[in-house]
Structures are given as structure tokens and as C-alpha cells.
Amino acid sequence: xxxxxxxxxxxxxxxxxxxxxxxxxxxxxxxxxxxxxxxxxxxxxxxxxxxxxxxxxxxxxxxxxxxxxxxxxxxxxxxxxxxxxxxxxxxxxxxxxxxxxxxxxxxxxxxxxxxxxxxxxxxxxxxxxxxxxxxxxxxxxxxxxxxxxxxxxxxxxxxxxxxxxxxxxxxxxxxxxxxxxxxxxxxxxxxxxxxxxxxxxxxxxxxxxxxxxxxxxxxxxxxxxxxxxxxxxxxxxxxxxxxxxxxxxxxxxxxxxxxxxxxxxxxxxxxxxxxxxxxxxxxxxxxxxxxxxxxxxxxxxxxxxxxxxxxxxxxxxxxxxxxxxxxxxxxxxxxxxxxxxxxxxxxxxxxxxxxxxxxxxxxxxxxxxxxxxxxxxxxxxxxxxxxxxxxxxxxxxxxxxxxxxxxxxxxxxxxxxxxxxxxxxxxxxxxxxxxxxxxxxxxxxxxxxxxxxxxxxxxxxxxxxxxxxxxxxxxxxxxxxxxxxxxxxxxxxxxxxxxxxxxxxxxxxxxxxxxxxxxxxxxxxxxxxxxxxxxxxxxxxxxxxxxxxxxxxxxxxxxxxxxxxxxxxxxxxxxxxxxxxxxxxxxxxxxxxxxxxxxxxxxxxxxxxxxxxxxxxxxxxxxxxxxxxxxxxxxxxxxxxxxxxxxxxxxxxxxxxxxxxxxxxxxxxxxxxxxxxxxxxxxxxxxxxxxxxxxxxxxxxxxxxxxxxxxxxxxxxxxxxxxxxxxxxxxxxxxxxxxxxxxxxxxxxxxxxxxxxxxxxxxxxxxxxxxxxxxxxxxxxxxxxxxxxxxxxxxxxxxxxxxxxxxxxxxxxxxxxxxxxxxxxxxxxxxxxxxxxxxxxxxx
Numbered sequence: 001x002x003x004x005x006x007x008x009x010x011x012x013x014x015x016x017x018x019x020x021x022x023x024x025x026x027x028x029x030x031x032x033x034x035x036x037x038x039x040x041x042x043x044x045x046x047x048x049x050x051x052x053x054x055x056x057x058x059x060x061x062x063x064x065x066x067x068x069x070x071x072x073x074x075x076x077x078x079x080x081x082x083x084x085x086x087x088x089x090x091x092x093x094x095x096x097x098x099x100x101x102x103x104x105x106x107x108x109x110x111x112x113x114x115x116x117x118x119x120x121x122x123x124x125x126x127x128x129x130x131x132x133x134x135x136x137x138x139x140x141x142x143x144x145x146x147x148x149x150x151x152x153x154x155x156x157x158x159x160x161x162x163x164x165x166x167x168x169x170x171x172x173x174x175x176x177x178x179x180x181x182x183x184x185x186x187x188x189x190x191x192x193x194x195x196x197x198x199x200x201x202x203x204x205x206x207x208x209x210x211x212x213x214x215x216x217x218x219x220x221x222x223x224x225x226x227x228x229x230x231x232x233x234x235x236x237x238x239x240x241x242x243x244x245x246x247x248x249x250x251x252x253x254x255x256x257x258x259x260x261x262x263x264x265x266x267x268x269x270x271x272x273x274x275x276x277x278x279x280x281x282x283x284x285x286x287x288x289x290x291x292x293x294x295x296x297x298x299x300x301x302x303x304x305x306x307x308x309x310x311x312x313x314x315x316x317x318x319x320x321x322x323x324x325x326x327x328x329x330x331x332x333x334x335x336x337x338x339x340x341x342x343x344x345x346x347x348x349x350x351x352x353x354x355x356x357x358x359x360x361x362x363x364x365x366x367x368x369x370x371x372x373x374x375x376x377x378x379x380x381x382x383x384x385x386x387x388x389x390x391x392x393x394x395x396x397x398x399x400x401x402x403x404x405x406x407x408x409x410x411x412x413x414x415x416x417x418x419x420x421x422x423x424x425x426x427x428x429x430x431x432x433x434x435x436x437x438x439x440x441x442x443x444x445x446x447x448x449x450x451x452x453x454x455x456x457x458x459x460x461x462x463x464x465x466x467x468x469x470x471x472x473x474x475x476x477x478x479x480x481x482x483x484x485x486x487x488x489x490x491x492x493x494x495x496x497x498x499x500x501x502x503x504x505x506x507x508x509x510x511x512x513x514x515x516x517x518x519x520x521x522x523x524x525x526x527x528x529x530x531x532x533x534x535x536x537x538x539x540x541x542x543x544x545x546x547x548x549x550x551x552x553x554x555x556x557x558x559x560x561x562x563x564x565x566x567x568x569x570x571x572x573x574x575x576x577x578x579x580x581x582x583x584x585x586x587x588x589x590x591x592x593x594x595x596x597x598x599x600x601x602x603x604x605x606x607x608x609x610x611x612x613x614x615x616x617x618x619x620x621x622x623x624x625x626x627x628x629x630x631x632x633x634x635x636x637x638x639x640x641x642x643x644x645x646x647x648x649x650x651x652x653x654x655x656x657x658x659x660x661x662x663x664x665x666x667x668x669x670x671x672x673x674x675x676x677x678x679x680x681x682x683x684x685x686x687x688x689x690x691x692x693x694x695x696x697x698x699x700x701x702x703x704x705x706x707x708x709x710x711x712x713x714x715x716x717x718x719x720x721x722x723x724x725x726x727x728x729x730x731x732x733x734x735x736x737x738x739x740x741x742x743x744x745x746x747x748x749x750x751x752x753x754x755x756x757x758x759x760x761x762x763x764x765x766x767x768x769x770x771x772x773x774x775x776x777x778x779x780x781x782x783x784x785x786x787x788x789x790x791x792x793x794x795x796x797x798x799x800x801x802x803x804x805x806x807x808x809x810x811x812x813x814x815x816x817x818x819x820x821x822x823x824x825x826x827x828x829x830x831x832x833x834x835x836x837x838x839x840x841x842x843x844x
């Protein structure tokens with residue numbers, strides 16, 4: 001009599017006790033042994049790669065097969081080997097716990113729900129002071145389970161804390177979902193040397209601490225829902241990761257907290273009604289883009305002691321303090337954000353330096369649209385600062401030794417105390433670094449002047465009609481000698497801002513970067529738009545107003561550079577030095593190099609690109625700061641002939657029947673041969689062309705035209721990035737913006753989701769999801785039950801209608817086209833025979 005322990009293998013050993021060699025024939029039916037005892041513990045040997053577990057199974061007589069499953073996940077784990085799968089079944093009763101276990105996963109296995117009826121198996125901790133799943137080995141996948149009951153401090157529904165663990169995939173689990181089903185932490189993962197974690201489509205809500213905590217490099221946290229947690233919805237510490245498309249609301253800490261993390265993409269998240277929406281500390285070189293952070297108790301987006309981060313296209317409204325708050329940071333870039341109706345400031349810089357704040361929309365923030373305290377050397381340009389609702393005291397407010405900031409080309413209007421106020425601060429400049437070329441109010445004549453800001457209370461004249469006031473503007477503690485007579489949209493700037501490797505006309509909103517030119521080497525920047533016909537630049541009369549001007553922002557104060565204007569091919573090759581040039585040099589100057597070149601007659605041929613060439617004449621390298629409003633050149637004459645060969649009106653992607661349908665509309669086309677469709681699995685590339693043949697364009701067409709392409713080679717639960725490339729008759733190629741789409745299976749239930757932004761003024765989007773094809777109608781009622789607006793969306797296919805390109809849109813008007821009053825409204829969706837109702841708020 002003997003026993004084979006659980007997890008061990010029955011074995012046969014042969015010992016050759018003679019002095020001769022023997023050969024044993026193996027395989028087939030040649031050699032074997034047979035026992036007279038029947039054992040159920042070897043169900044198929046190496047042929048078994050999938051084990052089944054059921055509440056109706058047995059650990060005694062079960063074989064781990066679908067017909068005769070085990071009773072516990074632990075029993076299946078003991079039987080499984082690396083690379084195998086455990087299918088977990090439920091008992092069809094969502095009110096009971098299918099499994100009560102604490103599990104240590106020390107094998108690289110997949111544990112996933114065997115979903116027969118849409119009800120996930122429930123796994124409850126057998127002991128509240130232990131995590132439900134503790135992962136000890138890399139390359140584990142857990143998918144589709146409901147996990148709860150680990151409520152003791154620092155325990156979690158799914159827990160791993162190993163220095164070198166990596167390759168953990170957690171998908172479609174619920175680790176806490178209501179007050180009766182919670183953990184201390186929903187998911188907790190830590191690895192000091194490993195990483196590459198994928199956390200997607202999980203719900204981690206109502207937990208006592210964080211919903212999701214991930215510490216490890218190269219990790220992705222995407223499409224998760226984390227709500228009503230006792231601390232942060234999502235906490236991440238690790239480099240080179242991605243946190244995208246999560247919904248993290250109503251948490252007692254931050255919606256998303258990023259600590260000591262570099263090069264992370266934080267994109268497309270919804271972080272409303274938390275204490276902080278998104279909070280970054282000690283984190284550099286991150287991109288925070290296209291997030292919605294509304295109604296947070298303190299701040300929409302906060303950067304603390306973080307440098308070189310990019311914040312763009314975010315919505316941060318109705319916080320109890322600030323929309324965006326930057327504390328003790330340097331070289332951060334704040335662009336194209338919307339910050340309205342915050343109780344303090346739209347954007348607040350505290351003890352921050354070299355921040356670029358451009359092209360943001362800020363309105364009715366109660367204290368100030370932009371507020372600087374103890375902050376120096378910042379650039380504030382091209383922002384719209386409006387107090388038209390009568391709720392904002394100041395447009396721009398500088399205090400507490402905020403010195404040597406540059407503020408220009410902003411629209412500052414309708415504030416109750418002062419459009420600009422300066423207190424205890426000095427050496428701030430309220431106009432552009434150099435004279436800039438522009439066409440004012442539709443004029444074909446190009447003017448060139450220093451450019452200040454637009455102030456709604458400026459009353460001076462404009463005798464020569466060049467758009468610059470005759471007299472200076474005097475605010476509270478400041479003066480602007482070059483006030484704009486019109487709002488910034490009246491000025492068509494002939495200014496080319498440098499990025500890497502292109503330069504963009506009238507667009508200072510591109511993210512910052514640097515480019516190093518080695519000693520005795522050159523670099524060429526080309527315009528983002530080709531000339532559609534010959535463009536002639538004339539010499540004109542001598543003088544500053546007919547000169548090429550510009551600024552180069554360097555990292556050193558010693559340089560010897562030659563600057564040349566000409567034209568080149570789209571990649572900067574074949575540069576032709578037909579325009580003016582100048583050489584600037586010094587051994588101890590400023591990092592900001594201002595240059596002037598007398599106008600020179602030259603022509604940019606059709607199909608070529610206006611270009612700027614910089615040659616480093618010294619033996620050492622020279623680094624140029626790019627992006628934002630840092631480095632640029634300005635032409636002395638304007639041209640409207642840089643219109644793009646194709647003007648993309650919209651580009652959208654949606655999932656239909658497991659395929660991605662791309663649609664794009666062109667507003668106009670000039671000499672367009674056709675289009676290519678490119679796809680990648682990362683926003684930064686690489687991208688692969690999908691179409692074998694060019695999709696035919698419409699040549700010369702001044703009218704809108706719609707195109708489409710279906711990508712059938714996609715996988716479920718993966719995110720893809722696409723762009724459309726146009727090709728014209730000269731071979732000039734132009735890209736659309738990159739769009740992102742995640743391929744998800746059809747929703748299991750139809751839902752009406754919360755509108756965004758909310759509160760809103762004047763427009764909002766109403767997201768929803770459909771489990772089956774349905775005719776969808778959305779009706780908006782006032783609180784007395786009167787119909788305000790009906791949105792008939794027609795027949796919609798099953799899927800997610802969440803982003804702005806797919807969600808229902810309401811412009812805040814009634815059936816008569818009139819703006820409705822502020823207040824609470826009811827919106828109701830009818831989808832087939834189902835009906836759903838929510839509330840929204842208009843706040844003016």
C-alpha cells in the first residue's frame with residue numbers, strides 16, 4: 001500500500017543490475033505497466049489542457065472534465081500545469097457564492113469563467129484576512145470572475161507582490177461591485193523588476209481602499225470601471241505604461257493617481273466627482289490628453305513636483321477649487337484644455353517655471369481664469385479667458401513674485417474686477433517676443449507688429465486699421481503697449497512655429513520637444529502644407545515691417561548659427577536656399593535668440609514646401625527647444641495658398657459585427673488621387689497600410705464627400721489606432737488625425753449612461769450601449785414633465801455609443817431652436833421595448 005501525494009506524478013523506475021547494456025523499446029504498445037486498482041486522479045494525463053470546475057462538481061470523484069468537473073478551483077490548480085486553463089462554471093444563481101476559497105496561484109495558468117448564461121461565477125474569500133487570489137508566478141490570466149470578501153487591511157480580490165513577476169492579465173472581472181461585495185483593494189499588483197501587466201475591462205468598485213493599484217513598468221490599465229472606492233479609483237506607479245478609457249468616478253481619493261511614473265499615456269478617461277480627478281506626483285514626460293474631469297471636490301487635474309508633462313484636450317469643469325493645478329513643476333505644457341465654472345481658477349500655477357499655457361478655453365472660473373503665484377518664466381499665449389457669465393473676477397491674475405512671464409495674443413474679456421491684475425510681481429511682458437506678420441480682419445495686406453492681448457474694456461482707437469490699438473492698455477498694475485483691437489480670430493497669423501520635424505502656420509499648440517544639431521551640421525524644417533500654386537515673396541521696402549523675424553529658444557547661451565529661408569521636398573530634402581539668410585553668434589548671450597532677415601524676392605514652386613534651414617557653424621552641438629510658442633519664424637507677407645490638398649472634416653471609427661468601419665468626410669479636395677488607410681496597435685506606431693490599392697479620391701472637388709473602409713482583420717478586446725492618408729497628383733501625402741477604437745463584443749445589456757460634460761453649457765453628449773439592434777429615441781423633459789426636445793436616432797446596431805463621434809448630441813435647444821434655461825432636466829432613452837431615465841444639468 002502506498003499513496004501518491006496531490007500534485008505528484010505516479011512513476012516507474014527501472015534499474016539495470018547487470019554488467020551489460022539493455023535497450024528498452026518505448027512508445028506504441030511496446031512497454032507498459034498496469035495496476036489492478038482503479039484511480040480517478042489521472043484523467044487523460046498529458047492530453048488534458050483544460051480543467052473544469054463547477055459548484056455541482058466533486059473533488060473526490062470528479063475528473064476535471066466538463067462532464068465530471070472538480071468542485072473547487074484549488075483542486076483544479078493542483079492538477080493543472082503551466083500553460084493550461086481552468087474553466088470556472090457558476091450555479092446560475094447570482095445571489096449565492098459559487099466558491100469560497102483562498103487561492104495561491106503558483107503556476108502560469110489561465111483561470112476564466114465558462115460563461116453559459118451571462119452570470120459570472122462568484123468567488124468569496126474563505127477568510128477576510130486573506131486575499132482571494134494570490135499570484136506567485138508570471139504569465140497568469142484571470143478572466144470573467146466576480147471576486148470579493150478580502151476586507152482586511154492591504155488584502156485584495158486579486159493580489160500579487162513579487163519582485164520579478166510579469167505578464168499578468170486581468171480581464172472582465174468584478175473585484176467589488178456594491179456595499180455587500182467588496183474588498184480592501186479590488187486589484188493590487190506590485191513588481192519592482194517585472195511588469196507588463198494588462199488590466200482591462202474590470203469593475204473594481206465599493207472597495208475600502210483603492211479600486212486598482214498597479215506598481216510595475218510597461219503596464220496597461222484600460223476600459224476599467226472604478227467607482228465609490230474608499231481611496232483612489234486607480235493608483236499606478238511605473239514607467240512606460242498606458243492608462244486609457246477608464247471610468248473612475250465618485251471615489252474618496254483621486255479618480256486616477258500617478259506617482260513616480262515617467263512616459264505614461266493617460267488618455268480618454270472619465271474622472272468625475274472624486275476628490276481629485278487625475279493627480280500626478282513626481283512624474284515626468286507623461287501625456288495627459290482627452291480626459292474628462294468634472295465636479296471634483298478639489299481639482300480636476302493636479303501636477304505636483306512633476307516636469308515635462310503634456311496636458312492637452314482635457315475637460316476640467318466645476319471643481320470646488322481649480323480646473324488644472326500645477327505645483328512646483330517645470331517645463332510643463334498646457335494646451336487646448338477646457339476649464340469652466342471652477343470655484344477658484346481655471347488654470348493655477350504655483351511655484352512653477354517655464355510652463356507653456358496656450359490655446360486653452362477658460363470661462364466663468366470664479367476667482368480667475370489663469371492664476372499665477374510665485375511662478376516665473378512662463379508663457380501664456382492664445383488663450384480664451386471669458387467672464388461673460390458674470391461669475392469671474394479676473395481674467396489673468398499674477399501675485400507673490402510671479403516675475404518675467406510673457407503674456408500675449410490672449411482674449412481676455414468681461415471680468416467683474418479686472419481683466420488683468422498684477423500684485424507684487426515685476427518684469428512681466430504683455431506682447432510677443434518679436435514683431436509678427438498677420439492679415440487683420442480679412443485684409444489682403446500683411447501687417448507686422450508686436451502683438452499684445454485683446455481686452456474687452458479697451459477703448460483706444462486704431463487709426464491705421466492694422467488691428468493694434470493707438471494707445472496702451474492700462475490694467476490693474478500692468479500696461480500693454482500693443483493691445484489688440486479685435487479678438488484673436490480676426491488675425492490670420494503668418495507665423496510658422498517649429499516642431500520636430502515640421503513647422504506649422506498659425507498653430508502654437510503642438511507639444512514641446514527638443515532637437516539637437518551636431519557641430520558643423522544642418523537641420524531643415526518644412527511647412528506642414530505644400531504650396532498649391534506658386535507663392536511669390538517680394539523684397540518690398542527696407543525696414544523691419546518687411547523683414548523675416550523670429551525666435552529660436554536654445555538650451556545654451558553660446559552659439560553660432562546660420563538661418564536660411566527657402567523651399568524643400570516634404571521630408572526636408574533638396575533644400576533650395578532662395579530666400580533670405582542671416583548668421584547669429586555670441587559667446588555669452590540669452591537662450592532666446594531673436595533674429596531679423598531683410599525681405600528677399602523668391603518663389604516657392606507649386607507642390608514644394610516653404611522651409612527653414614539652420615546650420616550649426618560651431619564644433620559643439622546645439623539644442624533647440626521646439627513646440628508651443630517657443631521657436632518660430634514670421635513671414636513679411638501673407639499667403640492663402642497653403643490650403644491643404646485635402647481638408648478632412650471628420651474621421652470616425654466604429655465597431656460593427658466584430659469589424660471596424662472607418663468613415664471620413666472631406667470638406668474639399670484639390671488634385672486628390674486617393675487615400676490609404678493605416679493601422680497600428682500603438683498611437684506612436686508602427687503603422688501598416690491596409691488597402692492593396694489606392695482608394696480613389698475625387699480630384700478637384702469643392703464640396704463635401706464621404707468615404708468608408710472596413711477592416712475585417714481585427715481581434716476582440718484589442719485597441720487599434722488608424723489614420724487616413726491622402727495622396728495628390730504631385731505625390732504630396734497628408735495624414736488625418738489618429739483615431740482610436742477598441743474592439744469589444746456586443747454589450748450584455750442595454751444601458752443609458754450619464755451625459756458629459758455635466759453640468760454643461762451649451763452642449764452635451766449622451767452615451768449609451770445596446771445589447772441588440774434597436775430603434776433609439778431620446779426625449780428630454782423638464783421637471784414638470786413637458787417635452788423639451790426629441791432626438792430620433794433611428795435604427796442602431798448593437799454596440800457602444802460612448803465617444804463624441806457616436807453618442808447622441810444635444811445642443812441645449814428646444815424643439816423651436818431656442819436655448820433652454822438653466823436647471824435640471826430628465827432625459828429618457830427608448831431602445832426597442834426598453835426604457836431608461838437619467839438627469840442632466842444645464843448651468844449658465
